[in-house]
Amino acid sequence: MEDLSQAFIDVAHLMLTGMIFVFCFLGLLVIFIKVILSKLAIRFPDTTNLQPAHSGISLRSDDTASGLSETATSQSGLPGHENNQQKNSLSPHIVAAITSAIKQYRLQDASRKKQTSKEEE
Amino acid sequence: MEDLSQAFIDVAHLMLTGMIFVFCFLGLLVIFIKVILSKLAIRFPDTTNLQPAHSGISLRSDDTASGLSETATSQSGLPGHENNQQKNSLSPHIVAAITSAIKQYRLQDASRKKQTSKEEE
């Protein structure tokens, strides 16, 4: 029992220390963002078009695309970043265009297949 | 010689035991399929469209496509399965078609860019 009450005291200490530390630490991060990052944002604004930015969800398609399209060998034996421009030129609106093209194609294809299978019968 | 004949007897045992076991084991699987799986198939029929199914050859393109298109982070730090529907409606043929279409487009685009840059000079 004595041990247990000692343990409770230890845990209380731990909880207090922990929560204070977590708040201080993340509070420092708030200050870091508000003081340093916001200044950096002003000094080095994005030169390219604005990004949609505030999403916690990763859109990997670009990364993947680059992973598939990078081609050159480099000193470290790894492709560099030469075709970034090309990569970026595959914009979402082209993707959208293709998507609709696919839909159209699928409709055509489906009807053609139906015809074919009927003919085979 | 004696050793060898003992070895032959051992091997005969092994062969008999082995073949009986293999037949029993795979026979149990036959029963498992006929009794349990077929009942499951009736109780839980596929709600989606019928799959072509009986092929021992793996069509990986779907999997790969999903691997490329899944995007959200999850608790385990791994994308979830939200866009399954979208995935299933995109057949490998079409993906391949688009890929090459994009390549062509890029080639055109690149040559056009070259022209443009020459004109700029």
Next chain:
Amino acid sequence: MEDLSQAFIDVAHLMLTGMIFVFCFLGLLVIFIKVILSKLAIRFPDTTNLQPAHSGISLRSDDTASGLSETATSQSGLPGHENNQQKNSLSPHIVAAITSAIKQYRLQDASRKKQTSKEEE
């Protein structure tokens, strides 16, 4: 000091040996290419269309495409190369269809963007 002059002599040896060796080795490679490879090239000419060939930069798109489209399981549990034909046979008219779809869309898109940007101004 004595040690150091000994070290310099060692290094001089090393340099001489090394450079001679490197030249001899790569020289042997030159002979290998000129004598053996060139004969092989004549005896086994490429049956397929000529490759653009002389690039030190890797064009991986082919590899990747095949990596994505190979499908069959094999004894080693790895897809083989059986459906190359199918892969290559990706019909040009689908590609053409999508290409033109993209072109059309881009035209539309371009004009729409012009309008939008004018309106924004």
Next chain:
Amino acid sequence: MLSLNQLWQSTGIANLEPGQFIMMLVGCGLLYLAIGKKFEPLLLLPMGFGAILTNIPIAGFSETGGLLHYIYGAGISTGIFPLVIFMGVGAMTDFGALIANPKTLFLGAAAQFGIFATLFGAIALNLVPGIEFTLKDASAIAIIGGADGPTAIYLASKLAPELLGAIAVAAYSYMALVPIIQPPIMRLLTTDKERQIEMAQLRSVTKIEKIIFPTGVLLLTILFLPAATPLVGMFCLGNLMRESGVVDRLSSTAQNELINITTIFLGLGVGSKLSAHAFLNIKTLGILALGAVAFSIGTASGILMARLMNRFSQTSINPLIGAAGVSAVPMAARVANKVGLKANPHNFLLMHAMGPNVAGVLGSAVAAGILLALVGES
């Protein structure tokens, strides 16, 4: 017929112990949750399968020379697998929402109260006969409240390896249950009016901010809590690879192939800790109960913090996004969005909830570091 007897002696039927059988059922249960209920399938499927494999008699998967023995030894007892996965998570995380609204960091901080409060609960369970949790055990259990799988596995492997199986099961199960656990608490602790609060559009965040952010996080962790740097460091490395834009190849691999390969083996390795001996005792029930408590307290404290902040903040804060502070990315943010939409059809909280959501990841990594620093040594 020597060999027939020998063969019988080598069947599972002749060797299966009841505990092993029950643990296989547990493994099947995990597979059912993964496949039938889509509960965190990426980890629960290999974990459930690992639980089955490790309990097979004779096969010796988790004994010297066994596959799971190698996997566990190489990847989990060393901490490598959870750290590599955390790097991948970092490469998938976009801190934009957090940088645009840094106040939400406090929500992520408040939600960690779920962790520290659970420490109490774990020690209190020592009053139950048959349960004996040391301070290390209690810390490893409490981290379930962090709602972050790799962090929980990492800490458990360091502080209480014999509880790792139960802790991982609890952590991933409750993360999958977030859409069921959180909404009632959210409704209980907020008024309908509060749930209707719409939040101002977030400012756009520049590339330089996103690049410097992970470096800053790492710097602060180095200065104040080096014990958290394995987790925070690998997370920041992944995020820096992502945001720097110069190593897309590596970032893509970290988010895909590398994390996938590691996840398969991590799941199998964690599953190998689901032996009858380690799992079938009253401690596991205690861990499951404490996990639920931890999640609920974390959710509640996040919401209450958000209410408090809403009272004193110039811009209005919808208290629902406080619940996302437990992490469980991105499920908790989605839940906040859904509950918000129900109260007000024009109320899109998803992006706003991503701030506390990713703050919660940092928060629980920091909490894990504190526990390592203060409890790990003793």
Next chain:
Amino acid sequence: MLSLNQLWQSTGIANLEPGQFIMMLVGCGLLYLAIGKKFEPLLLLPMGFGAILTNIPIAGFSETGGLLHYIYGAGISTGIFPLVIFMGVGAMTDFGALIANPKTLFLGAAAQFGIFATLFGAIALNLVPGIEFTLKDASAIAIIGGADGPTAIYLASKLAPELLGAIAVAAYSYMALVPIIQPPIMRLLTTDKERQIEMAQLRSVTKIEKIIFPTGVLLLTILFLPAATPLVGMFCLGNLMRESGVVDRLSSTAQNELINITTIFLGLGVGSKLSAHAFLNIKTLGILALGAVAFSIGTASGILMARLMNRFSQTSINPLIGAAGVSAVPMAARVANKVGLKANPHNFLLMHAMGPNVAGVLGSAVAAGILLALVGES
């Protein structure tokens, strides 16, 4: 000119032993088979290359500190590489054809007679002076008849590591030779009329069946043959990842990157066992001969079983598909299809042959388990 002499002493010419030279030629031969003849190139190319590397004097690839030494020790002597590959094979395998026509499991069972009959042959070869095969050796050799690469490598690494190189060479070579070995046997054992038999269209198989199937296979293996669970278990894990539909990321990685990476290192590691000492002796000739015997007997017994079943079955069975029971997926099924088409241009057997084909994979994994259980311990 000390260093010139030193340099000469460190050339290969000054150190190359005849055995090493011959083994390099063997390695080149494997490369030729892989590249020129497209014989199982995915394994034979790295294996042939590994054979060359391991025989390089001075370089010490397979000595302590050498690359192949690490690869072999980490991946092959532990059994990890073949098991990971088997998981990938499971993720590539569709059991639909088998579930639609479960009778074909008996064809996969019958074809395993090739394995057990070869045991006899291996022991009989002890009559040849210079050959001494223990029961373990014989078992490791006999598994070549299973026509399944990872299974053969796994079993050989457990029962007869010093024969691993020759066994792997034989297994993969004969698998590549299936289109040459099988057709004569097929024509010998079937009448033209039998070869013309058309089979009824297979029923469609539901998703639930495909999900439950691997679990059921694992369950039966656990109950009756735990020794086979490393192979069967990893195979079923791969298949469950595939069919469950909830972990497509992991399934895709198991089928692609993970299996590719493992294959490169498996090939190199197996090749490292092709040393002159281990390969250049009469045993290797025996192994090659026995492998051919095993394949032929397996093919024959599969066909004869199919003839038998055709006689008693209500629906007609083309005996050709019995030959696919040796596994060698999917080549054996293709061969059956081709021979069938030759006899009857409307006879498409491919899908029907996939049933015994994948049954053969299970069958040889089970046979491997039996050999491990009965011979491995002794």
Next chain:
Amino acid sequence: MLSLNQLWQSTGIANLEPGQFIMMLVGCGLLYLAIGKKFEPLLLLPMGFGAILTNIPIAGFSETGGLLHYIYGAGISTGIFPLVIFMGVGAMTDFGALIANPKTLFLGAAAQFGIFATLFGAIALNLVPGIEFTLKDASAIAIIGGADGPTAIYLASKLAPELLGAIAVAAYSYMALVPIIQPPIMRLLTTDKERQIEMAQLRSVTKIEKIIFPTGVLLLTILFLPAATPLVGMFCLGNLMRESGVVDRLSSTAQNELINITTIFLGLGVGSKLSAHAFLNIKTLGILALGAVAFSIGTASGILMARLMNRFSQTSINPLIGAAGVSAVPMAARVANKVGLKANPHNFLLMHAMGPNVAGVLGSAVAAGILLALVGES
């Protein structure tokens, strides 16, 4: 308030040593070069990050049980990581330009003079008080002149592990600086007229040549320099996988996922060698200076060799392509192309420069083998 004091004792502030702080700044500097200047980011980013992590007090990244300790031990001190990367580089390399114009091999040979001349410099630095370079150290440093990352790391890990960090930093930094270092030397050593020389179109190269080439290279290396076979062998394996056309799956994986995964860990592992103790001394300055010398001498000797060959060759050779002989693929070839274009707008040297460029890779691997053979043993 025991725990507060304990917490303070576990902060970085209370434990950070000045040397660690400076090394973190060095790590940040590497990150800046990687991200801000795009200096070889694929290696310098993880390396810089590793440098920061390894210098964190208390966290113990590079001590027993630490992440970087495992990474270094498993991948770098064994030589596995650089060799796997070299295999990937081989799979990315097209020897077409070299086979079409084999003379350019001599340019790749000449440029290795940068390596051997630097040996002198390294030994000469022993005259500077505080610097003591053994012959092994000198060799590991001189290989920086090979302008090939994996080769430098491999050799340094074998000959001078404690200098590995500085050598890797120097090697990758100077490779990134090729566009700045080389042009002045090129202009200094060539006349404007020479730079204007146009070269004849290269002949087309057949598939068979490309397949046999890596095998021939390996064969010659086996015969004359087995010590170079780890590097050359893995490179040729990659190239053979690429050119054979029968294992595209493996080739693609070697070029992508496998090399990416390995690069992340290689970078971290090399970074872990950037400790204050090993880096913050005058030796590092010496290494940086010697690296610049090595690059410059290599460039110069390549150019001078090309001028010499141009005088005696029937077909004209533009001396600029000699500079590409240092390797640094493909940057050095691009630089040659760019300088050539400046002198003559119709002068496209890129393809011609790829010949010496890939010859330089072979040349430095051979040079590394010589150093291993002659210095490694002593």
